[in-house]
Amino acid sequence: MAQYYVNQNQQTGGEHEVHVEGCKFMPFEKNLLDLGGHKDCASALQEAKNTYDNVNGCNTCCPDCHTS
Incomplete structure (x- = not known):
């Protein structure tokens, strides 16, 4: 299993981005x-939604979960 984190700071679009450990954009x-x-x-995104309504996967380390 991989270790995941969510950025507590919103991106410019308002979403909180989810990253896998070791991402170069962590x-x-x-x-x-x-x-x-x-x-x-x-x-990991489902887990992040327990804290934040608007979440998205990092385009680099979580491309399968990146929607915008």
């Missing part, structure tokens, strides 16, 4: 909320 550690280990980005 936000500063102080801005991350640990989502735990997940088998895929879809599961």
